[in-house]
Amino acid sequence: MRIGLSARPGDPRRVKVANHVVQFLHGKADLVVEDELAKHLSEPVASAPLADMKVDVLVVVGGDGTILHALQQNKAPVFGINMGELGFLTEIEPIELADGLRRVLSGDYFVEHRLKIAASLNNKRLPDATNEVAVKTKRIAKILQFEVGWNDREVVRLRGDGLIVATPTGSTSYAMSAGGPIVDPRVECFAVVPLAAFSLSSRPMVLPPDTVLQARIMQREKEAIVVVDGQVEVEMHEGDRLTLWASEERARFVRFRQHFYHRLRSRLS
């Protein structure tokens, strides 16, 4: 079995857990470590850039941000060890490390597939989003106007600070802060959540996964920022067309159990 390992090397606690992973897997699996992280480990290991690793499972030590970053770089199923605050996307806590890796090695897990959002700006493809694509005004309030369409028909116009288009996975993250509903990941859909919408009747919407959403800025001299998973930022100008749809790829997670509602309870209290 070929296993990859990724962690942001700046945090000594994470590096320590990464060292534990290396020690545990020694002689049990074919391990390759992200090159930046490899430099910080206590023993020499095979290393490669995250995007080039060909692995069966990618172990990621970190919080949801680190997982989202890894999912943008590599398509392997991610096995997340929670070093962050919430750990919605991770599977185990550090204390469960040995048992968790043992189950991975013995194949005692399933791979959960989650919807991702594909995005293009003027036909130039952006990275897929596991959580959400947010479009926000670059400067002050109340300037963006959007259309949401299906098969090129305009459906809704919005004016406000911006718009979040979230997957069910992302519905418990930024979209929730903005007032969106909690969406069970088994419901295949997008949640569209307006940010400080000018029209008081603007509401979160739940749309089917075959929807193609398009956003344009309708006013002169206005700019927006498109943010993919809180990681990648791209500027958007008047006349630019942002197109969002269900990606042909899926985010894949190594899972031992269904635990959406378990994590949700922690998030809500």
Next chain:
Amino acid sequence: MRIGLSARPGDPRRVKVANHVVQFLHGKADLVVEDELAKHLSEPVASAPLADMKVDVLVVVGGDGTILHALQQNKAPVFGINMGELGFLTEIEPIELADGLRRVLSGDYFVEHRLKIAASLNNKRLPDATNEVAVKTKRIAKILQFEVGWNDREVVRLRGDGLIVATPTGSTSYAMSAGGPIVDPRVECFAVVPLAAFSLSSRPMVLPPDTVLQARIMQREKEAIVVVDGQVEVEMHEGDRLTLWASEERARFVRFRQHFYHRLRSRLS
């Protein structure tokens, strides 16, 4: 072709439209009229109770309430002529009557199937809901505690005035007033919307259609009312168990076009 006709006979404007339907269909289809309505029409017609009509299409003259009532009584596809305020569930306006009936007679329509909610109270089946099942406190605020479960596992506890479980069809009705998201009817799901929840982190949730939801009252001497589609009310006491799931039946509508977003825009502005 066998066509049924229903309208609440108390409103002369609706009876007038019903008379137009009878005249138009004369000699073109096999018509049967709801018995109470038949007494108010200007010419004698074949009549039957709504629940006993065996028809290919049921023409309903009225608003969404009349449609919801008809859908609880009869399983035929409903062709709604809007005499109400919003007409989310109707297909045409009275001015389109002749053209609409002509298309129905010539088979120039499709039948849209919409999710319905099945409900039972202590294993006694209630009528299915096309829009929503609401559970509300019978008396003052802050008394109900609910659990929402999947395969008998508790998922969320709620305290508050009550709870709405809505279909996508119902998401633009009572559930929307209570803060729920707008759900495109092509997304198969339930929306669960708390009413004045005590916990400020209680949020609307979107759940998959294989969810079985259960609600119980957890406090002594408290009573709730279960309301199906705003039409049928049943009392619920401590220890009673309300169970909700996706009905094996569908609400069926005669449609000429996809018009969810068209109606939505009227509702929002």
Next chain:
Amino acid sequence: MRIGLSARPGDPRRVKVANHVVQFLHGKADLVVEDELAKHLSEPVASAPLADMKVDVLVVVGGDGTILHALQQNKAPVFGINMGELGFLTEIEPIELADGLRRVLSGDYFVEHRLKIAASLNNKRLPDATNEVAVKTKRIAKILQFEVGWNDREVVRLRGDGLIVATPTGSTSYAMSAGGPIVDPRVECFAVVPLAAFSLSSRPMVLPPDTVLQARIMQREKEAIVVVDGQVEVEMHEGDRLTLWASEERARFVRFRQHFYHRLRSRLS
């Protein structure tokens, strides 16, 4: 100093704390106990109905509901000992009992005055509300239509499940569950919060204390329930006129410190 003592006698824990109060005050103050409670105490005490007590301070052992009840019966400043869940209206925890009573006896406290809502239904006065007056549909959803007025001018019409008119004191209670803002009690105002309003643009409103609010039911055969502080319920029918204004009386609380934000933090987390 003349001190009253009130507690709901059904809960042995509360009776136990009441016994401690009696023992502590023995020989130090002129004590009178609510007559129902007196029957459950371990030693004989002077007793009277709550409404008839003439006291300088009324010690209330219980939660917010018990305090609200006491404030409707007696106008003395209330010194609340928290036996409930939140204790927004109480001043001390049971563990602080001896020290708290010592401060009361030595006059080492201030009296906080809080706005109350006066209410009349068809010119018949109801009890004042310390927290809120709620008007709710008696049966199913979407039936009440209200007007909010100032000097008899109509200002807003609402359709929905009902309406809460809260004091700043009540803004952290039922009104908050229904989506109302948190109002610092030093702001003299009413918060008006719609319940499941049909119009999506209906919003919580903050109105000056000289506002006279009036609500009427605008539809035939509809009934509402007026609930004062979750304690007193009165039926309201078509044509009835509910009038709300700032009471000439104040709710008075014995306080050792300003603690609105301290309690608020407990409520929010």
Next chain:
Amino acid sequence: MRIGLSARPGDPRRVKVANHVVQFLHGKADLVVEDELAKHLSEPVASAPLADMKVDVLVVVGGDGTILHALQQNKAPVFGINMGELGFLTEIEPIELADGLRRVLSGDYFVEHRLKIAASLNNKRLPDATNEVAVKTKRIAKILQFEVGWNDREVVRLRGDGLIVATPTGSTSYAMSAGGPIVDPRVECFAVVPLAAFSLSSRPMVLPPDTVLQARIMQREKEAIVVVDGQVEVEMHEGDRLTLWASEERARFVRFRQHFYHRLRSRLS
């Protein structure tokens, strides 16, 4: 009587209305026109920079943005002629121009005083806000942490996209889009409205006018933008301290009638 005239000269419709004002006031008042505007008028007029005009009444032709700009430059009572979309801050429509100016000349009006927010960043005073001060993240979501204090005591911590502190005047503008309550301008208070707050229990708050609010950024390498009335933008870095309080100045408006609720109804529908 000395009257000033201001309008943004870029819009020919506004210049046309400004010309009407000049013609109407010719020989009836001592008129001075904002210098940029003066260049676009059809006849020569006395002109001065907006900030230097010493006038009894300042006539402003434009929308709410133009009014807010004028109020930052000049302390005279503003008489607004609505050329914008909503015109919450204006008093008359262009069609009422002659009658309105006649009333101003004859003194048949009152001056309404509205609360303004004073702001300083690290003890450097910013312009006062008539509507609101918004603090927003400069880049992506979920980074700002705020404290709201009174007499230097911390009261609430917030994490999210930012925070709006609005006057009652501003409560129907940006703060309303972000979910804040509508505040009658006769209630002297601030409304604090979180933007996409991470904690789901974060709620709009209504605080007394003697509150001193302070915001600081608590995380390294994060920046925020402070926006005063949507007009003036200032960058804010880690360690900077933004302080907000009730300004000693008032925004002053020439009024013929109380019309808060009249304008509100237009905004809501």
